[in-house]
Amino acid sequence: MKLNRRSFLATTAATTAVVGTPMILKAQPSEYVLGASLPLTGPFATAGQLVAPAFQLAAKLFNDEGGIAGTPIRFVTEDSGYVPQNALANYQRALATEGNAMIGYFADSTGAMKLIAPELKGENARIMGSTSFASELANPETHPYQYMSGPSYQSQFDILLENIAAEGGKSVAFIYSNTEFGRDPIEHGKATAERLGIEVVLEEATKPQGADIPTHVTKLAQSGAEYCILQGYVTGVWPQLIGGARQFGLPTKFKGTFWGMEKIIADRITKEAGPFLAGYEGVMPYRYFWDREDAPRYQQYAALSKEMFAGTPLENYMSTWAIQTMCGLEIAMKAFRDTAEAGLELTADNIAEKLTNISDWDTGGFFGGPVTMESNSIRTGRVYEYDTESGLFNPKSDWLTV
Amino acid sequence: MGQLTQFAINGLMSGAIYALIAVGIVSVYKATKVVNFAHGYLIMFGAYFYYTFAVIIPGQEWAPSWLASWEPVWLVEMKEGLPMFSPMGAVLDWVQNVPRIIFGIIGALIANAIVGRIIERTLMRPLMGQSIFAMIMVTVGLISIMSGAASIIWTADADFVPHIAPNAPVRFELFGSTIFLFGADLVNMLIALIIFGGIVLMVRYTKSGVAIRATAEDQSTAYSMGISVPKVFSRAWVLASTTGAIAGAILATRNGISPSLGLFGFSVLAIVLMGGLDSYIGVFLAAMAVGVMEAMTQWQLGGDWAEIVPYVAVLAVLLIRPHGLFGSKEVERI
Structure with a gap:
């Protein structure tokens, strides 16, 4: 066989394929x-x-x-x-x-x-x-x-603050657990609030569990905040804070981020303590499961x-x-x-x-x-409101991308 | 001044709960010289038992309907037309729950006493005469056993329980400021103070109390004086379990039911050290002081400092008085 440039390249490619394929096959696991x-x-x-x-x-x-x-x-x-x-x-x-x-x-x-x-x-x-x-x-x-x-929590705060601004809100309190989870969006949230013309009248860190509810509610009352964003809680503290504020007679509107938006928890609170979560809103990145x-x-x-x-x-x-x-x-x-x-x-x-x-x-x-992935995250979410009668979180805004 | 009073009262209410938790640790230590690291989990069991008897059992189909919700005609009539979150509404809601609250407390007291007794008989008593260190390590192991057992029995689901007392808001004017308190917290504080006072009186003036004090002083001498030391051990554990059941029920009403309740015991250990491991009065004062310091720090410096400042105070006290405010100095014969 005469060896020219074409046949040389073809032979090299074929040899590489024959020798290389088992290596690739070897590298790929069975599962x-x-x-x-x-x-x-x-x-x-x-x-x-x-x-x-x-x-x-x-x-x-x-x-x-x-x-x-x-x-x-x-x-x-x-x-x-x-x-x-x-x-x-x-x-x-x-x-x-x-x-x-x-x-x-x-x-x-x-x-x-x-x-x-x-x-x-x-x-x-x-x-x-x-x-x-x-x-x-x-x-x-x-x-x-x-x-x-x-x-991210920062983006979730942005969504909530933009929603507050759209409702004409002028003052907000940030109540958060003194954990990495709680503190994450606070500084960013202050900057966003300033940009939107909303005054942050209270920044209150609490214990992540077993917080001193009367003390926090008293400070919230003193601040006179129209809105309060709760961050850094999963099953506890946030319901007790809202309950305390309602018994105090505060008109503050409460909003939460993803981990405070679970129906199972909201339903259990409503069943045991009454309808004090009425009007509670928060940001959810996803649709709820019933909305399919x-x-x-x-x-x-x-x-x-x-x-x-x-x-x-x-x-x-x-x-x-x-x-x-x-x-x-x-x-x-x-x-x-x-x-x-x-x-x-x-x-x-x-x-x-x-x-x-x-x-x-x-x-x-x-x-x-x-x-679309942006900075390895998806910056989309929607504000939902909890309805104590139906036990459902209902959409309060369109899908917002920040 | 009004604000100062507000936060001082808030602190005293938290301090009373700390004291109620701490009393169990002191009781066991006084009688057995064992620092019970698992006390927080004993409290968690108390909380879960309260949940079982006040929420799970009344919710069963076979349970009488009045147990879940007592609704006599007069109560229904009174509730009609009341505005949402009104003080009277809160009281009537509580009245509706009274049967299951009573059932829950009695159930929790009995069940937790049984648990305390089982721990003492099966884990502690066989180690009598052995090194105290071995017994303390058993209580550390008990943490894993109790948290695992709670997960198996009750799962890790978070839930909520009825308030022991009506959670009606209490408002009054003081020094030109409106003081606001939660009714349930006031009653919780009262319960904690009554239990604490009762235990102190019992230890000081009853035969059982004298036996506990004698055993705490010297077990061998107490034995030789005819005191049944095993019985004293057993009573101390039952006392810790029953006060733990009340503390657990109160904590559950404030924070909801979840496995994290077990962690409260650790934060109270520092208070017990501050007061003196074997001093009820010392621990009571330390608990109140920490509660007030937490509330004041929260008010003036914010939450990030609230968890640090009181414990810096605990450290300072321990540096000056290593045995705590009122703890007895150990004298060892060489």
């Missing part, structure tokens, strides 16, 4: 793994135990759809007790056990995200989502492998929930906390699948690049319309 740390015990176990079933549902749904380019995905969840050090240990253990098969991780707190972030380097880097909306994490330059499945007429993805979840969780309360309702987790998993899956479809290896760098570039994505109804 992919996504690890997770959840607070199944500890102070946020209420949320953790409601979120855990979402992983079962996701495994069934994603694998029925063909996994990632035909390769199934398995979820490995462990308890963290809401202790970041435990989440880090879980991450390291999953990495050692699963190796390259583990392509992503899901953490349960801002603390865990920050603690694991320095570990995400070179071979140990994995794409990572979480329950956190901490503003610091929405920065691809400092946290290239970590993402957020909604707007225009949300085909929610309809799939509902059908699967009926089948998988029959006889339990999860059969008919998915909590906002579980929806957030599902959204986080959907974003990760989109990035995994986009990477695989592009013929790229599922490395953290390749996945992160695809994730950063998610644009005009139709999530199937999580949000009001197609969304």
Whole structure:
């Protein structure tokens, strides 16, 4: 055979393909793994135990759809007790056990995200989502492998303050837990309020649990705030603060961020203590689960929930906390699948690049319309109001993007 | 001045709850020399028992309807037309809940006493005569057992319980300012003070109290004087459990039910150290002082300081008086 330039190139390409293919095949595991740390015990176990079933549902749904380019995905969840050090240990253990098969991780707190972030380097880097909306994490330059499945707390404050400004509000109080979670958006919120011409008349830090309600309510009354934004609470303190203010006879309008917007908690308060949450509003990045007429993805979840969780309360309702987790998993899956479809290896760098570039994505109804990742977060949300009669959070604004 | 009074009263109300929590730690320490690190979880059990008897059982189909909500005709008539969040409405709401509140408190007292007794008989008594350190470590282990058991029995679901007393607002003028208090908090404070006072009187003037004091002084001598030391141990644990049940029920009404209730015990440990591990009076004063300091710091400096300032005071006291304000100095014969 005569060797010319064309035949040389063809022979080289064929040899590379023959020699290289087994290497690629060898590199691709028989299944992919996504690890997770959840607070199944500890102070946020209420949320953790409601979120855990979402992983079962996701495994069934994603694998029925063909996994990632035909390769199934398995979820490995462990308890963290809401202790970041435990989440880090879980991450390291999953990495050692699963190796390259583990392509992503899901953490349960801002603390865990920050603690694991320095570990995400070179071979140990994995794409990572979480329950956190901490503003610091929405920065691809400092946290290239970590993402957020909604707007950061700062963006949520922006949405609420713009809503207050639109209602003609002139003064606001910020009451927050003295945790990283609580303090996150306060400085940013003050700047936004100033820009919008709203005076911040009170900044009040409280204990995250067991706060001294009479003292905080007294200070709120003294401040004369028209509005009060509550931040950094999950199941406690915020209901007691609102209840105290109502008994005090304060006309203050209360607003909350994502973690204070769960129907299960609002319903329980109403049942036990009466309708004092009437008029309570807050920002939610997602649709509620009952609002699924225009949300085909929610309809799939509902059908699967009926089948998988029959006889339990999860059969008919998915909590906002579980929806957030599902959204986080959907974003990760989109990035995994986009990477695989592009013929790229599922490395953290390749996945992160695809994730950063998610644009005009139709999530199937999580949000009001197609969304785009900006600074590894989705800056969209809507203000909802709780109705004590129906037990539903009803939309109070259009979908707002900040 | 009016504001100062407002925040001082708020602080005293918190301090009374701290004192009620602390009394269990002191009781066990006085009788057994064991610092019970699991006391917060004993309180958490008390809170869950109150929840069980005041919310879960009355909500069952087989439970009589009056237990869940007592609605005699006169009560329904009185409630009609009342504006939302009116003081009278709050009182009538409470009256409606009285049967389940009573059922809840009695149930919590009995169930928690049984738990305390079981802990003492199965974990503490077998270690009598062994190192105190071993017994303290058992209480540390107990934290995991009790938090795990609570998760299995009640799950980690957050929920809410009825107030022990009507939570009607109380308003009055003082020094030109309107003082505002929550009725339930005032009654909670009163309950805590009565229980605390009762225990102090019991320890000082009853035979059981003398036995506790004698055992605290020297177990061997108490034994030789005919005092049943195991019985004293047992009584101390039951006392800690029952006061813990009340403290748990009160905490649950203020914060709702959740596994995080167990953590309250740790913050109160510092107060107990400040007052003196074996002094009821010292612990009472320390609890009140910390409560007032927290409220004042919250008022003047904000929440970020409120958790620091009182504990700096605790440290300062311990540096000057290592055995606490009223704690007994340990004298060891060499």
